[in-house]
Amino acid sequence: KKVEDVETEDKELESEMVFLGLQGMIDPPRQEVKDAVEDCRTAGIGVVMATGDNIETAKAVGKELGFDPEGATKGEEIEKMSDTELENRVKNTEVFARVSPKHKVRISQALQDQDYTVAMTGDGVNDAPALKNSDVGIAMGQRGTDVAKKSSDMVLQDDNFVTIRDAIAEGRAIFDNIRKVTNQLLSTNSGEVMFVFLGILIGGLLFPEYFSGSNSVVLTAVMILWVNFASDGPPAIALGEDPKVDGIMKKQPRSRDESIIDKKILSMIAFTGPAAALTMLPLFFWNIENFVLAQTMLFMALAFFEIMMFQVIRRDYGLKLRDNKYLIAGMLFASSSHLLILYTPIGEYFGITPLSLAQWGYIAGALTIFTAIELSFRRLLSRKFGDRKTHLHGK
Template sequence: MKPFFSQSALDAAKELQVDVSKGLTKEEAEKRIEKYGPNRLEGGKEKSLIQMILEQLKDFLVIILMIAAVISIFLGEALEGVIILAIVVLNTFLGVYQENKASNALKALKEMASPHAKVLRGGQIVEVPSSDVVPGDIAILEAGDYVPADLRLIESVNLKIDEAALTGESVPVEKDASAVLAEDASLGDRINCGYMGTVITYGRGRGVITGTGMQTQMGNIAGMLNDTPDESTPLQKKLDSLGKVLGIVCLAICVVIFLLGLLHGMELFDIFMTSVSLAVAAIPEGLTVVVTVVLAMGMQKMVRCNAIIKRLSAVETLGSTTVICSDKTGTLTQNKMTIQKLYVPSGHYNVSGTGYSPEGEITDEAGNVPATYPDRLIEGALLCNDATYDPDKQTIVGDPTEAAMVVLAYKHGMKKAEWESKYPRVQEIPFDSDRKLMSTFHKIGDSITMYTKGAPDELLRRCTRIEENGAVHPLTDAKREEILGVNQEMAQSALRVIGVAYRTMNAADPSPEAENDLIFVGLVGMIDPPREEAKAAIDVCKTAGIQVKMITGDHKITASAIGAQLGIQTDRTVEGREISEMSDEQLRECVKTTNVFARVSPEHKVRLVDAVRANGNIAAMTGDGVNDAPSLKHADIGVAMGITGTDVSKEAADMILTDDNFASIVRAVAEGRTIYANIRKVVGFLLSCNIGEILVIFLAMLTNLPTPLVAIQLLSINLITDAFPAFALGMEKEEPGTMNRKPRDPSEPIVDKKMTVAV
């Protein structure tokens, strides 16, 4: 059976057994809701408080401490037992507190669903709760609505849907119900479909519901979130391993002490109390508290790096990172469309400045002040435009592509309000996906000028003349080929290209037939430019031995061009459909040498992160959309965007960047490396102290002398005397060359041979 986007609208409706003119009957809808269930997302089973507490008590060192406490209380030393138990309770509380702050990503995902939907039932348009929508329903779509469930469009009139939450790309998608697509079409290319939770920004349409609840793309994401296992961080694994070693050493020494006590004819009570003292001496009770405080202080430091840490252990995990998998839009780029190139039949122009700042100028190809400016091109781009721009706040309202044109005009000293007052709009022909054009009519003097903008190939097809140096000439075949060549050259440089044309007439004629016999004016080329600081940050990553991989839903050409500009190796760019054809083993080999991935789906992102981790790497993953949530959960550390990020991505992440800036991740990695180095110093110091305590007690037993330190004295040393110097070590500043070293081996123990000798 073909997917619905590979079928015609009528074939899809036929398969779903619905009359598109009448919709389902009330009775049929009730049957289907019994069959398919309500249109809502399901959550995974949450851990109870008891389960979380029991998990904290599984730790080997904790078990030894609890046994020591029970023995102390049983032998009448209640104070010692209570203090030991208090330490266990404190450690358990800290662990449960951190786990209880775990992600609420699924709750945020559910909140994205629209509460109500308009559907066709029995020939009448009715409003029903979104949970009552079923496969086969005909949904009515209007600007401002959320799409209630996954659907195949059967009608689209100038329909645009913002799918940024699913694909990560900020430009609304122009939909076409008449399109029939290939079966391997990626999610971002399915222009004949709508998806649950996305927003209709323009136009109207109708669609037949093809999937509800967990059978939607959102449901797929919810399922991946539910299926993501909770894993220990590298630090947790190393501390657990250290705990087991210490525990085994402790038990071994206790057995030796017990045997020595019997050999020396000691009372069993004294032997037990000495063993308890030894257990207390062997275990650095203050370690968990000191590490927790060091990590908490690290969290505060990272706020200065514009990074908010949600999970305490993520502070150290950052320092272990060997691969950063980054989204493109808004993280490596500015997420602000910027015009960089202009073309008119008489020549080329460059435009300086980035983003929505009005600062910038138009120069010729050599970078000089041009003899003439492309005034007609800029005027057409400004007037045939529905976006608004505030140059003081540098904010826009409307389509980012149109906003870039308004900013261009401001750079040239042309303010939209003044131009619209001077040449008022009297009529318009809205954009639609069939024509790929938009036209507006303006009163200029005694005549009407119609400005048209849109896809260059469609525009040129309707042009018969060109304007060159203020004069109008016939459009020759040679000139047409030249213009198409410039369009292709711009597109291959990852620029989004828009053509502008005009014609004059006596009266406004808002019919598509008016868009003929046009005079070609020129082309504008724009791009979402890379962040200036991102390239420098990527260079730091290279020095630090950290690989950077760009994973985006954007097109291959755009991804490759941006990757090249940022200095990310782009010998090969792999698309989502290629990933779909790879086995897990093939993908593991692919990620070793490939750094740019384009047109990827949420499932692809999860597979890529899993493949990177399967190669023994510690992976950080950035993202801002709903589509990124599963991969954020699968990564060793998920990094969400604080400005553009959805609530779902923020809840799924371990860290949130308040400035959406890739460079902030790199600064946080440096802080993470420093924190890990300080934790190693703390561990080394505390173990040195504990070894001294063990030797004192062991030598006393060996020489049949009284035990010099009892358990409560050892606890005082471990928790008070040793703790304060340990805190000081944990607060040390970054050492020179921290980011000039390769990442440490993830399998390297926290206590290596060098530290063992030092201790």
Template sequence: FPFDSDRKQMSTIHQTAEGNQIIFVKGAPDQVIDYCKYYQKNGTKEELGESIKSKVLSQNKELAQEALRVLAIAFRFVDKENLDEIKEIKDAEKELIFLGLMAMIDPPRKEAIESVKTCLRAGIHPIMITGDYSLTAKAIASELGIYHSGDRIITGEELEKMPQSELEEVVENTTIFARVSPRHKRRIISALQKNKQVVAMTGDGVNDAPALKESDIGIAMGIAGTDVTKEASDMILTDDNFASIVAAVEEGRKIYQNIKKFIHYLISCNLGEIIAIAGAIFIGLPSPLIPIQILWVNLVTDGLPALALGLDPTEEDIMRRPPRDPNKGIFSGKMGFNIFSQGIFIGFLTLGAFYLGLTFYSLDIARTMAFATLSFSQLSQSLNSRSEKYSIFKIGLFTNLYLMMAIFISGFLQYIVISMASLQVFFKTVPLTLNQWWIIIILSLSPIIYVELLKLMKLTYKK
């Protein structure tokens, strides 16, 4: 008779040499002891009274408090004349002889303890849902750092009697659900979701599949998990290690941040192009850029740094930030302000270079200066896009070598387009003097100074 989460025990039947049968039962001590009528002492069978039962349960508590998983072992003989009587579980698991307790230790992995700390710093609330005895669960959870003084522990028995409305009130202050059945997991998930929590649930058994389906992120065990569980899950842990879940959260946050950097960079740069062209038309000037130059900027100057931003390393405090609100868009917080203000700034710089060229030189020189200023200021903007909060000098210029290579290649290609005679005809550019290049360099570095000042005044991010 296999183990199930309701009985919390299992039985096996074996034949003896005499043709009789012996039934062995193992399971949760507080469950097995209720099926025992006798206990074995020095090889003899004696009546199991309340005093002995209390001693057994007291010993179970002591072992459980030491984070040991405890099993009770019991048996009984069945004469060959009575074999036909055993047809159901209840026929086998009765009038048992209690043999003793067996305590096992399954120490938490070192990386699991550190991962729980990381979760708590990241605003993730780990909850232990287990079939273990409550004291065992409490001891293990305390060692892991999941349980803290004042947290609530709810058992499956209490959960059965508890209305869903009450569970919804207490679930956020509960860190351990002990002696629970798989069917309880769906109630716990529902209560957390009612409190607007995003719930990730792990599971390995067939009975866990409905709970994994109900959760926002169902996580199946790759080694111990059944095929049904894996089918119902959103993610499979190939190593059955809790630390891998935390690593996946960190990687997910990194990917999301890099997508934001990518979008921030491209939209702010494209907005700068629009502001420059629209601004010139609005004040009655010729267009500062011709179509081939705009195409070049979008394909080369924008493209390589944008791809490199997608490979930006993880920001050092990414797992010390609270989870983002799933109902808020990607432009929430200060991102919309950053894109708009920085895009306008790049546009005005380009327009300024064009105006200076028109005022002191010629239309061809003005367009070349605007073209160069727009391209190089966008390369500066790629450095600004690496963080809304931290200075590029604190992050380090060379912590993303892909970006530095992209800036160098794009900058070199831009210089070639302006300086090489055969390309000047194609892109309608002209050679520039040293003084004109100095104007371009100063204007192109201005976005870094502007954004660094905004970061210093804490205007680019929410505190």
């Protein structure tokens, strides 16, 4: 409308207008978000969209991101539902529209009442109650309000849903690495205990003439301390640098109450110690007439058994040795340290003697037999316990 006088009243300005055109605006979601949502679903994590937008807008955006628009629920419908009705609705609904802060809290609570672990994202003041009420509140770091940030458990610095997916994958990898280290340390330490216990028991019963005074143990305290330092130390630290395994986001989420040491790992720990002792103690008793040589053989067998166990455990996760260069360095350091004390005058302080190539062959044979037994047992455990399978709506 052409206006001659800028002082014209509003009522006059809004009359006798001429239609020139219509302009529409859209704030499209990031393309990578669709893939991230799908990855989360593959990982057994249910993703739900709750927005204050019009229901048709919510359906359109949701469909673009891979959400099922069927059954989309409006806030006014939630208002009329009982808690039980809402619990039934949220199990099969992926899009909620025209929801108020109160409705978001009810949606979150309905999921929590069914033992779901709920993570909620938000950026505005009206999101604060839902962020506070959820198990994990995630506020936007760039456009989020101070109220939202203070109400949340963590702040997403780049405001990108993809980062949440990546953080979940990284968290799973860290948990796996903690399990690997725990499994390795407890399995090998149980081996040390069984070496000493069964060694003294068998030696005292069958070879009493060799077990008296200073010759009362198969391994000295210094030997065990050295193995714990060299074989366990650097490689165990390097094990924490293991990369994420392929398919880490295709596993069902763990229960929030699941322990680091589950039944499968506990079974491995219980088996590994006796199996290692029974396959390697013969090295000691075969050479018992030369007690120093016998201790040296068992000492080196224990040292390289602990180094070898790192890769044995990593095989359960589909990892190859070359996948972690830090672990290779740690294992080389440990091996070199053992050879250094064996073939230098330092060995005198440990009470050991250099070994011949043939004697190393016997150690290698014992380690090979143990490895075959150990891997067979682990395959049986994998069949019994299996891998966690995914499902659509994770808890």
